[in-house]
Amino acid sequence: MSEITVSAAPPLPAAAEKFKFYGLWLAAAIVLLLLPRIFGSGGSLTTFSLIGISIIFSLSYNILLGQTGMLSFGHAVYYGLGGFLVIHAINILSANKLPIPLPVVPLIGGLTGLAFAALLGWVSTQRSGTAFAMISLGVAELIASSALILRTFFGGEAGISANRTKLLKLFGWNFGPQIQIYYLVAAWTLIAVIAMYALTRTPLGRMCNAVRDNPERVQFVGYNPHVVRYLAFCFSGFFAGIAGALAAINFEIANSAYLGAVQSGTVLFATYIGGIGFFIGPIVGAIFVTFLSLGLSDLTQVWQLYFGLIFIAVVLFAPGGITGLLMMHRPLLKAGTLSRMLPSYAIALLPTLAMIAGGILSLETIVHYTVNPGDDSHIKAFGVSFDAASPYIWAMAAILLIGGYLVARKTWTWVGHAWDDATSVAREKGIAP
Amino acid sequence: MLELIVISTLNGVLFGMLLFLMASGLTVIFSMLGVLNFAHASFYMLGAFFGFQISRWLGFWPALLIAPLLAGAIGAGVERYGLRRVHRNGHVAELLFTFGLAFVIEEVVQIIWGKSPVDFRVPALLDFPAFTIFSTNYPAYKMFMLLVSIAIFIGLLIVLKKTRIGLIVQAALTHPHMVGHLGHNVGRIFMLVFGVGTALAAVAGVIAGPALVTQSNMAGLLGPILFVVVVVGGLGSLPGAFVASLLIGLVQTFAVSMNGSLSGAFGPLSPAYASTWLADIWGVTVAQIAPIMPYVLLVLILILRPMGLLGTRDT
Numbered sequence: 001m002s003e004i005t006v007s008a009a010p011p012l013p014a015a016a017e018k019f020k021f022y023g024l025w026l027a028a029a030i031v032l033l034l035l036p037r038i039f040g041s042g043g044s045l046t047t048f049s050l051i052g053i054s055i056i057f058s059l060s061y062n063i064l065l066g067q068t069g070m071l072s073f074g075h076a077v078y079y080g081l082g083g084f085l086v087i088h089a090i091n092i093l094s095a096n097k098l099p100i101p102l103p104v105v106p107l108i109g110g111l112t113g114l115a116f117a118a119l120l121g122w123v124s125t126q127r128s129g130t131a132f133a134m135i136s137l138g139v140a141e142l143i144a145s146s147a148l149i150l151r152t153f154f155g156g157e158a159g160i161s162a163n164r165t166k167l168l169k170l171f172g173w174n175f176g177p178q179i180q181i182y183y184l185v186a187a188w189t190l191i192a193v194i195a196m197y198a199l200t201r202t203p204l205g206r207m208c209n210a211v212r213d214n215p216e217r218v219q220f221v222g223y224n225p226h227v228v229r230y231l232a233f234c235f236s237g238f239f240a241g242i243a244g245a246l247a248a249i250n251f252e253i254a255n256s257a258y259l260g261a262v263q264s265g266t267v268l269f270a271t272y273i274g275g276i277g278f279f280i281g282p283i284v285g286a287i288f289v290t291f292l293s294l295g296l297s298d299l300t301q302v303w304q305l306y307f308g309l310i311f312i313a314v315v316l317f318a319p320g321g322i323t324g325l326l327m328m329h330r331p332l333l334k335a336g337t338l339s340r341m342l343p344s345y346a347i348a349l350l351p352t353l354a355m356i357a358g359g360i361l362s363l364e365t366i367v368h369y370t371v372n373p374g375d376d377s378h379i380k381a382f383g384v385s386f387d388a389a390s391p392y393i394w395a396m397a398a399i400l401l402i403g404g405y406l407v408a409r410k411t412w413t414w415v416g417h418a419w420d421d422a423t424s425v426a427r428e429k430g431i432a433p
Numbered sequence: 434m435l436e437l438i439v440i441s442t443l444n445g446v447l448f449g450m451l452l453f454l455m456a457s458g459l460t461v462i463f464s465m466l467g468v469l470n471f472a473h474a475s476f477y478m479l480g481a482f483f484g485f486q487i488s489r490w491l492g493f494w495p496a497l498l499i500a501p502l503l504a505g506a507i508g509a510g511v512e513r514y515g516l517r518r519v520h521r522n523g524h525v526a527e528l529l530f531t532f533g534l535a536f537v538i539e540e541v542v543q544i545i546w547g548k549s550p551v552d553f554r555v556p557a558l559l560d561f562p563a564f565t566i567f568s569t570n571y572p573a574y575k576m577f578m579l580l581v582s583i584a585i586f587i588g589l590l591i592v593l594k595k596t597r598i599g600l601i602v603q604a605a606l607t608h609p610h611m612v613g614h615l616g617h618n619v620g621r622i623f624m625l626v627f628g629v630g631t632a633l634a635a636v637a638g639v640i641a642g643p644a645l646v647t648q649s650n651m652a653g654l655l656g657p658i659l660f661v662v663v664v665v666g667g668l669g670s671l672p673g674a675f676v677a678s679l680l681i682g683l684v685q686t687f688a689v690s691m692n693g694s695l696s697g698a699f700g701p702l703s704p705a706y707a708s709t710w711l712a713d714i715w716g717v718t719v720a721q722i723a724p725i726m727p728y729v730l731l732v733l734i735l736i737l738r739p740m741g742l743l744g745t746r747d748t
Contacts, residue, residue, distance in 0.1 A: 071525050073532075123735045130469045131668055133528060134660040135735060141657045142728035149717055149725070261653065265536065272529060302544055308537040315530045316515070319522040370545050 025194060032186040036179055045178045046250075051290045052182075052189040053246045058271045058282035059196050060239030065268075066276035067200060068232040069212030070125070071133045074140025075240055075267055080259030081116050081143070082109030082241030083248035084154060087162045090249075094166035101170040106188055106245040113241020114234055121233035126226060128215065144259045159255025162248075175249075185246050192239055197279060199235060208232045266293075269307070273314050275321025284322050299382045302367050335426035344411070344418040351407035358400025364388070365397060436567035441686050447575055449682025450582035454637040455655075456662045456674040457589060458630025464669040465605045465626050467524060468516065471531035474656035475538040476631040479504045480638025481647045482546055485553040493556035501635040508631025512624045535652065543649045550648040578640045585636065593671075602626065661727045665734045667744015676742055681727050688723035 035048060057079055064070040086109040093100055120143075124135050147154040154160070165174045173180050199205050207228045210218050215225040248254045257263065266289070274285020292310075296303035318325050332338040360382065368379050368388040379388050386393050459473045483500035484493075491499075511534065519526045554560075555574045562570035593599035601622060605612045613619045645651070662681055666673030734741065 065525075069525070071528060123732060126735065126739050130463070130524065130528065131664060134469065134664045134668075135731070137657055138661050138664065138728045138731040142725055142732065145725040145728070149721060265532075268529075268532070302540065305537060305540040305544065308533055308540055312515075312530065312533040312537060315522075315526055315533055316518055319519075319526050367544055371547075 052185040054286035057243035058286040063236040068208040073137040076263035078113035078237040078240040079244035082244030083254040085112040086245040090162040109245020110242040114238040117237020125229040161253040275323035281323040337422040348411035355404030361397035445683035445686035449679035453678035458633040468527040472535040474652040476634040477638040478652040480635025481642035484639035501632040504635030505628040505632030509628030512627035553647040555643040667741025673743030691719040
C-alpha cells in the first residue's frame with residue numbers, strides 16, 4: 001500500500017517552481033501595498049475596497065460552484081448574516097469597551113457564516129444539481145423574508161448601523177479614513193485568497209472536485225458525497241461571512257439588501273463571467289464586474305440590461321468565462337502557433353464590433369422612446385451624443401446590426417478553421433490534448 | 434368562522450390552480466429537457482403584460498388568446514436558439530442561461546412598461562359579484578379564473594392521457610432517452626413542449642393580471658414559490674406538482690386570513706424576555722409570516738422526505 005502511495009504522489013516541486021509560487025504571493029502583497037501610492041484618491045480607494053470584498057465573496061462562491069459543482073442561488077445569506085452580526089458585534093464591543101480591535105472583527109462575521117452554513121447546509125446539501133439550486137433559492141428566500149419580519153434584530157427596511165472608529169485602537173489606527181479600511185480589506189483579502197487556495201490543495205479540496213465530477217464513484221471509494229458537499233458548504237459560508245463582515249465595516253451599515261436575491265445574483269454573475277474552471281477566474285470576474293457596475297451606470301441608463309446580456313453572452317459563447325477564453329490559448333502559445341490566430345481574430349473583430357455598436361444604438365433609441373418619450377431626442381450614451389429621432393441613425397443602427405451580424409457569422413467560421421489548424425499543429429507537437 | 438373557511442378555501446384552490454398552470458409546464462419541461470426553467474415565472478409576467486397591452490388595443494378576449502401564443506412563440510424561440518445551444522455545456526449552463534434570461538426579461542419589461550403597476554382591469558363583462566356568501570361578495574372574475582384553470586387542467590389531462598403526443602410526453606417523463614431511441618424528432622418535441630409550457634404560464638399571467646398586481650417584480654415574487662412547489666411535489670412528478678400547488682395555495686391563503694400570534698395565544702404567560710429582540714417572534718401574527726410559509730414547508734419536506742411528496746427520481 002505504502003509503495004502505491006509513494007509512486008502515486010506527485011514529485012516534490014523543484015526549487016525554482018517553489019520560488020515562482022511564493023514569489024507570486026509576495027508580488028501580490030507588494031502590489032496591494034503599493035496600489036494606494038499610485039491611485040490615492042478617495043474614489044479609487046473605495047473601488048479597491050469593494051473589489052477586495054467582491055474577490056473574497058466570489059472565491060467563496062466558487063468553492064461551491066467551480067470546485068464542488070453546486071449551483072447556489074442563495075449565497076448572499078451567509079454574506080449578509082456575517083455583515084449583520086458584525087454590526088451588532090461592533091455596537092456591543094464599543095458599548096462595553098471590550099479590548100478587541102477592528103482587524104479581528106471580520107472573524108466574527110466568518111464564524112457567523114460558518115455557523116449558519118453548518119445549520120442550514122445539512123438540509124440543503126442532501127441533494128446536488130438542480131434540486132440543490134432550488135433548495136438554496138428557497139432557503140435564501142426564507143432567511144431574507146424572515147429578516148424583514150424580525151425588525152428589532154435586522155432593523156427592517158432601513159437596516160442597522162454602527163461606528164467602526166469606537167473600538168480599541170491598534171498602533172493609533174482608528175479606521176476612520178478610507179485608506180486604513182483599504183489596508184484592512186487588502187490584508188483580509190490576501191489572507192482569505194491564500195487560505196482558499198490552500199483549501200483546494202488539501203485532500204478535502206480534491207474530494208470536492210471528485211464529488212463534482214462523479215459522485216457515484218466517490219461513493220464507491222468509500223466517501224459520502226453528502227458529507228463532502230456539506231464541508232465545502234461550511235467553508236464557503238465561512239469565507240462569505242468574512243466578505244460580508246468587511247462590507248459591513250466598509251459601509252458601517254447592514255440592511256436587508258445584503259441578504260437578498262440581487263446580491264446572490266451578482267456574485268453568481270461575477271464568478272461565472274470570470275470563469276469557474278480556474279482558481280483565478282472569480283478574482284478576474286470580481287474585478288471585471290465591480291468596474292463594470294461602477295462604470296456602466298455612468299455611461300447608460302439601462303446598465304443592468306447590458307449586464308444581463310453580457311452574462312447571457314458568456315453562458316452562450318464562452319462557458320469557461322474570461323479566464324477560460326484566455327487559458328484556451330495557452331497550448332497555442334507554447335506551440336508557437338498563436339500568431340496564426342491573430343489575423344483571423346483581427347478580421348472577425350471589426351464586424352463583431354459593428355454588430356455590437358448597432359445593437360447598442362438601436363437599444364438606446366428604443367429606450368429613449370419607451371422610458372422618456374417626451375424628452376429631447378438628442379441623447380448621450382457611452383459618451384457619444386446622437387439624435388434618436390433621426391431616420392439616419394435608425395438606418396445606421398439597422399445596417400450595423402444586420403450587416404455586422406451577417407459578416408460576423410462568416411468571419412467567425414474562418415476563426416474556427418484557423419483554430420482547428422493551429423490546434424492540430426500544437427497537437428502534432430504533443431502540447432495540446 | 435365558517436365564512437372565513439369557505440372564502441379562504443375558494444381563494445386557496447384558485448391560487449393553487451394558478452400555481453399548477455405554471456408548475457405543470459415547468460415540470461414537463463424539466464422532465465423532458467432536464468433543465469429547470471428559471472425564467473418560467475418571467476413568461477407568466479410576459480403573459481400578464483402582453484395581455485395588458487393587447488387588451489388595450491383589441492380588448493380582453495383577443496388578449497386571452499393572443500398573449501399566450503406570443504409568449505409561447507418566444508418560449509419556443511428561446512429553446513430553439515438559446516437552450517439547444519447551451520445544452521452541450523451541461524445542465525448548470527442551461528440553468529444559468531435561463532437565470533440570465535429571467536434577469537433580462539425583467540429589465541426589458543421595466544424599460545417598456547416602467548416599474549410601477551400598470552392599470553390592467555377586469556373586463557366589464559365579468560365585473561360583477563358572482564354570488565354572496567355570508568355577506569361577502571365573491572367576484573365573478575375569480576370564478577372565471579377558477580373555471581379557466583380547471584378547464585385547462587382537464588384539457589391537459591385529456592391530451593396527456595388520450596393523444597399520441599401525450600403518450601410521448603408521458604414516456605419522456607420517465608424514460609427521456611428511450612423516447613429519442615424510438616425515432617421521434619426529439620428536438621421538435623422539446624421545442625413544442627417548451628412553447629406550450631411557457632404559453633400555459635402566460636395564460637396564468639393573463640388571467641391573474643387583472644386580479645393581482647401587474648408589475649415588473651411579479652416574476653421575482655412568484656418565481657421562488659413556483660420552485661418550492663416543484664421541489665415539494667417532487668421534481669419531475671406531475672401529480673406531485675398538482676398536490677403541492679393546492680397545498681401551498683391553501684396554506685398561504687389560510688395563513689393570510691389568520692390574525693393569531695404567540696402573544697395572543699399565550700398573552701398572560703408573557704415571559705420577561707419577550708420585550709427584547711425576541712418581541713418580534715412573540716408578537717408576529719400568522720398573517721405576517723404567510724409569505725415565508727412556503728419556504729418553511731420546503732425545509733420541512735427536505736428534512737422529512739428529501740425526494741418531495743410524490744417524487745421518485747433523484748437528480
